[in-house]
Amino acid sequence: MHSPMFSLEVFPPKRNAPVGTIYDTLDGLEGLSPDFISVTYGHGTHSDRTATARIANTIRKEYRIPAVAHLTALYSDKAKIDEALDMFEQAGVSAVLALRGDPIEGLEPSRDFAHASDLVAYIREHKPDMKVFAACYPEGHIQSASLDEDIAHLKTKVDAGATHLISQLFYDNEDFYRFLDKARAAGIDVPIEAGIMPVAGAKSTRSMAERNRTRIPRAVESMLERWGDDVPTLRAAGINYACEQITDLVANGVDGVHLYTMNRPASTRRIWRNVEALFAVGE
Ligand code: FAD
Numbered sequence: 001m002h003s004p005m006f007s008l009e010v011f012p013p014k015r016n017a018p019v020g021t022i023y024d025t026l027d028g029l030e031g032l033s034p035d036f037i038s039v040t041y042g043h044g045t046h047s048d049r050t051a052t053a054r055i056a057n058t059i060r061k062e063y064r065i066p067a068v069a070h071l072t073a074l075y076s077d078k079a080k081i082d083e084a085l086d087m088f089e090q091a092g093v094s095a096v097l098a099l100r101g102d103p104i105e106g107l108e109p110s111r112d113f114a115h116a117s118d119l120v121a122y123i124r125e126h127k128p129d130m131k132v133f134a135a136c137y138p139e140g141h142i143q144s145a146s147l148d149e150d151i152a153h154l155k156t157k158v159d160a161g162a163t164h165l166i167s168q169l170f171y172d173n174e175d176f177y178r179f180l181d182k183a184r185a186a187g188i189d190v191p192i193e194a195g196i197m198p199v200a201g202a203k204s205t206r207s208m209a210e211r212n213r214t215r216i217p218r219a220v221e222s223m224l225e226r227w228g229d230d231v232p233t234l235r236a237a238g239i240n241y242a243c244e245q246i247t248d249l250v251a252n253g254v255d256g257v258h259l260y261t262m263n264r265p266a267s268t269r270r271i272w273r274n275v276e277a278l279f280a281v282g283e
Helices: 023-028 048-061 080-089 118-128 147-159 173-185 203-211 217-226 231-251 266-277
Strands: 005-010 036-040 067-072 095-100 132-135 164-169 191-198 256-260
Touching: 005 023, 005 048, 005 191, 005 266, 023 048, 023 266, 036 048, 048 067, 048 080, 067 080, 080 118, 095 118, 118 132, 118 147, 132 147, 147 173, 164 203, 164 256, 173 191, 203 217, 217 231, 231 256, 231 266, 256 266
Parallel strands: 005 036, 005 256, 036 067, 067 095, 095 132, 132 164, 164 191, 191 256
Antiparallel strands: none
């Protein structure tokens, strides 16, 4: 029996936030030794490119944890992608999570990368030594007509060279298992990590769910209704719920769990303390 992977995701500090806050986050995560920490990317501005590469470099060099850099392509031409990939290479990232990115109303996308699969193929061709990861959606991506259609596109992404998938957040493990069965039946045989985001606020949970077409099951709806105005209790309940999801996923043989930390090290540590033993099988 192999031990599942455990990875974390952080984001560069928001504009106007002190740069040092990311170091507080990383300091707070010290000692957790995940398989990797991934760093998100914005819409492709110069500050996105430098911030993601800089933080990835710090994670690798100072915290000695493999770093994965996200990269979005919808608003970047080939020259900007080349620049970002060079920076990631210099930062020693262990893989790039190749993403299309979300459309922005009124902004004309670049013509070079219409889908994430175009970026996956481009990285495979231009940086053959770089590992390429990609995103997947247990409930189907919001722009796809059906889960089956989305999985057909996911297969294209894997055939283009993505060797590892990380899922969007979901609150009902049954949705993940249904997706996993369909993905495997479609011939997608790369590792698929389950994305878990602990519930931390009622408003943010609802708006995120609406944006991503994530179903809120009754158990989570009850938490939001009962403790929506009581943030500390809602967060405690969210941590418990995330631990239950993770326990069930590991029991069912998941390839790995990717925790969206939301740059909240205290919650991340509490979750890790609860589930750590589940990830040590065979060690
Ligand atoms: P794609 O794989 O291109 O899919 C997008 C849509 O196009 C889907 O509906 C798909 O079915 C469809 N499609 C794909 N290929 C084709 C085709 N050949 N023909 C027709 N339709 C097709 N966003 C950020 O801005 N920064 C981040 O750092 C970031 N990190 C993320 C990490 C994870 C793990 C996940 C799950 C999402 C992340 N996102 C991030 C959000 C992501 O950018 C959006 O979900 C985006 O809308 C889709 O990106 P994608 O790479 O999945 O796109």
